[in-house]
Amino acid sequence: MRDYLFIYLINNETGYAGILDNFNLIIHEAGHVIFAFLGRTMHLLGGTLLECIVPIAFLISFWRTKQPMGVAFSGIWLGENFIYISYYILDAVPMKLPLLGGARSIHDWNAILGDMGLLHHYKFIGGTVLALGWLIMISSAIWYFLKWFLYYGQEE
Numbered sequence: 001m002r003d004y005l006f007i008y009l010i011n012n013e014t015g016y017a018g019i020l021d022n023f024n025l026i027i028h029e030a031g032h033v034i035f036a037f038l039g040r041t042m043h044l045l046g047g048t049l050l051e052c053i054v055p056i057a058f059l060i061s062f063w064r065t066k067q068p069m070g071v072a073f074s075g076i077w078l079g080e081n082f083i084y085i086s087y088y089i090l091d092a093v094p095m096k097l098p099l100l101g102g103a104r105s106i107h108d109w110n111a112i113l114g115d116m117g118l119l120h121h122y123k124f125i126g127g128t129v130l131a132l133g134w135l136i137m138i139s140s141a142i143w144y145f146l147k148w149f150l151y152y153g154q155e156e
Contacts, residue, residue: 024081027054029100041115044108048088051081068147075140082133090126092119 031050036043055078062070091097092109099107113119 020077020080021084024051024084025100027051041112044106044112047108048085051085052078055081068144072140072144072147075143076137079133079135079137079140082129082136084133086126086130086133089113089122089129092122092126 028047028051031046031048031053032043033046034050035046038046042049055074059071059074059078062068062074088097089109092107092113095107095110097107109122110119113122113125118125
């Protein structure tokens with residue numbers, strides 16, 4: 001089961017990763033609440049920040065306890081979050097994605113990039129985040145397979 005997440009994500013036309021994406025949505029919305037007291041910008045960024053902080057915290061925990069499968073899963077999870085963040089950034093101008101709050105809700109990345117004067121760079125920023133997401137996912141998978149190969153290769 002553990003080795004199929006990466007293959008599933010590559011072959012899935014919708015990009016929907018099931019329960020993981022539902023969990024990420026809860027984390028994203030919690031990030032807005034957690035960071036709200038730090039002002040408007042941090043409130044808007046809070047969802048995205050927490051989507052990155054949580055898998056990094058898991059990755060560090062798994063690294064410290066020497067659990068390579070957990071490290072790799074957390075890395076893939078982080079990369080998958082970057083991919084979804086990139087979709088959100090790439091929607092900053094067209095604003096066609098359905099938002100949780102409906103039509104009256106604020107589009108985080110439209111507001112963030114607009115406030116920073118970077119809205120006209122949304123495609124470059126989103127594309128860079130997308131590339132980073134794939135790089136993180138692929139690197140995590142390769143790291144795990146090399147770790148696994150080297151571990152089992154030493155038993156002979």
